[in-house]
Amino acid sequence: MNPTDPNLPHAELEALKAQVQAMHDNERRLMDIVKVAAGLMLGMAAILVLFAWFASHKNYEQDKLAIQKSLETANEQRYAAFNRELDGTLNARLASREQAMDRKIAELAQSLRTQMASAGGVSSNSLAQQNEDFNRKLLLMVEVIENRNAHPFGLLYFDYAIRSVNAKNFPAAAEYFLSAALAFQRSRDEGNLNTSISRLNQFCLPNLKADDFTIRPMLDEKFAQLVEALDKGNVNGKHTVALIDLRREFTDARKRTKAK
Numbered sequence: 182m183n184p185t186d187p188n189l190p191h192a193e194l195e196a197l198k199a200q201v202q203a204m205h206d207n208e209r210r211l212m213d214i215v216k217v218a219a220g221l222m223l224g225m226a227a228i229l230v231l232f233a234w235f236a237s238h239k240n241y242e243q244d245k246l247a248i249q250k251s252l253e254t255a256n257e258q259r260y261a262a263f264n265r266e267l268d269g270t271l272n273a274r275l276a277s278r279e280q281a282m283d284r285k286i287a288e289l290a291q292s293l294r295t296q297m298a299s300a301g302g303v304s305s306n307s308l309a310q311q312n313e314d315f316n317r318k319l320l321l322m323v324e325v326i327e328n329r330n331a332h333p334f335g336l337l338y339f340d341y342a343i344r345s346v347n348a349k350n351f352p353a354a355a356e357y358f359l360s361a362a363l364a365f366q367r368s369r370d371e372g373n374l375n376t377s378i379s380r381l382n383q384f385c386l387p388n389l390k391a392d393d394f395t396i397r398p399m400l401d402e403k404f405a406q407l408v409e410a411l412d413k414g415n416v417n418g419k420h421t422v423a424l425i426d427l428r429r430e431f432t433d434a435r436k437r438t439k440a441k
Contacts, residue, residue, distance in 0.1 A: 351393075
């Protein structure tokens with residue numbers, strides 16, 4: 182049936198038009214439904230993507246923390262193992278050096294005894310001079326050993342200083358830090374030298390009083406040696422600040438009547 186047929190009744194034509202309009206409306210509603218469904222699907226996809234990112238990010242942070250803790254634990258274990266190995270090496274070297282020094286001391290002592298035994302009527306002044314020569318040779322021997330092994334001795338003194346600080350024995354810690362700084366200065370280890378001086382100023386000197394210097398006279402002697410060494414090596418003023426702080430803290434400690 183042709184809708185344009187002039188013989189078609191008017192009522193049927195209107196019915197066909199209504200059907201066509203209804204089809205267009207249904208098609209439009211269907212497209213709207215499709216668009217809404219597509220929008221919902223895109224929204225759900227975006228939500229799923231965000232959720233997946235959040236979950237993966239959270240897992241990533243947890244994994245990162247776990248890896249970090251694992252690395253820290255491994256580093257601590259390696260550091261502890263290194264310290265044990267270093268202590269073992271230093272103790273072995275120092276033991277061998279001490280044995281060598283003991284042999285030298287025994288030889289010098291035996292030589293001195295022989296000289297004294299054969300001296301007969303030698304005056305007390307001569308005996309005192311021989312004893313002084315013996316002591317001077319002994320001190321020179323110790324100094325030579327420390328100079329040849331300055332860096333290991335510096336590490337050893339630094340370790341003793343930290344232990345003394347932990348035990349609240351600040352006079353002993355100050356003497357060990359001074360010895361460590363001298364050893365690091367001789368071995369040209371600027372990093373550990375500055376660290377030793379910093380720890381000395383931070384932990385020890387503020388906790389010393391005048392009586393401590395009377396009980397431990399080596400504090401004054403080692404301080405003088407360190408200041409002299411720093412003055413000689415103060416190229417382009419690299420030790421100027423350290424010297425100023427060290428002298429100030431040391432002077433304050435020498436004047437202090439009561440520890441902080």
